[in-house]
Amino acid sequence: MNGSTGNATRQSGTSQRTHPRRYAAAVASPVAPAATAAKDAEASALVARVTQYATGGPNDRAFACMIATLCTGGGALPDWLGLDPAAFGCLLVHHFPGFRLDTPPCPGRVPDPARSEERRELVELMLMDKAGDSPSEVWMAHVVAAGCMGSDHLWQDLGLWRRADLSALMRRNFPALAARNVKDMKWKRFLYKQLCEAEGIYACRAPSCEVCIDYHACFGPEY
Numbered sequence: 001m002n003g004s005t006g007n008a009t010r011q012s013g014t015s016q017r018t019h020p021r022r023y024a025a026a027v028a029s030p031v032a033p034a035a036t037a038a039k040d041a042e043a044s045a046l047v048a049r050v051t052q053y054a055t056g057g058p059n060d061r062a063f064a065c066m067i068a069t070l071c072t073g074g075g076a077l078p079d080w081l082g083l084d085p086a087a088f089g090c091l092l093v094h095h096f097p098g099f100r101l102d103t104p105p106c107p108g109r110v111p112d113p114a115r116s117e118e119r120r121e122l123v124e125l126m127l128m129d130k131a132g133d134s135p136s137e138v139w140m141a142h143v144v145a146a147g148c149m150g151s152d153h154l155w156q157d158l159g160l161w162r163r164a165d166l167s168a169l170m171r172r173n174f175p176a177l178a179a180r181n182v183k184d185m186k187w188k189r190f191l192y193k194q195l196c197e198a199e200g201i202y203a204c205r206a207p208s209c210e211v212c213i214d215y216h217a218c219f220g221p222e223y
């Protein structure tokens with residue numbers, strides 16, 4: 001299994017709709033609580049604005065949260081959600097026609113070129129099992145792959161507001177792939193394990209998950 005799937009053992013309590021920035025502040029953030037609350041409010045207001053333009057598509061809410069989180073400096077996605085600017089523009093028109101961002105979603109995060117092959121493999125893995133209902137699935141595959149380059153829980157790095165939103169989008173966009181995650185493995189771990197298995201690599205240190213000392217890294221809670 002790829003080493004970049006690690007760093008998934010931090011835990012903290014959270015409510016169902018708590019913004020991920022609040023989790024970060026609860027752990028070790030140098031950001032003052034008032035500043036964090038202001039950013040959360042800013043993100044919530046932006047989600048409300050964006051969703052006024054939503055077409056009612058299944059990925060509207062997830063993309064609205066990702067965009068709002070990125071625009072307010074949260075999550076770990078690169079500029080433009082990790083898409084090229086033209087693709088981001090198409091996404092915006094497709095999901096939120098008529099909506100205009102006040103400033104580009106560009107906090108100055110550039111994808112690591114050394115990991116482009118890794119991102120490409122993740123995108124291909126997801127697209128092999130895309131639902132086939134919407135071009136939105138292609139953007140989602142690229143965005144999820146970009147989020148996998150982060151070092152926190154994937155749903156937080158994507159800028160979602162709860163892990164259940166990530167599970168839902170995986171099942172919605174890549175149903176056959178998601179269906180193979182029968183034990184509810186953490187999504188990033190699951191994706192990299194799929195890549196390893198496709199290449200015939202067995203990187204696990206134990207013969208089965210049940211007896212593995214890394215069990216909680218692969219299946220533990222993601223708060």
Ligand code: SF4
Pocket residue numbers: 001193203204205206207208209210212213214215216218
């Ligand atoms: S819990 Fe399972 S998938 Fe995770 S490292 Fe151990 S054997 Fe591999």
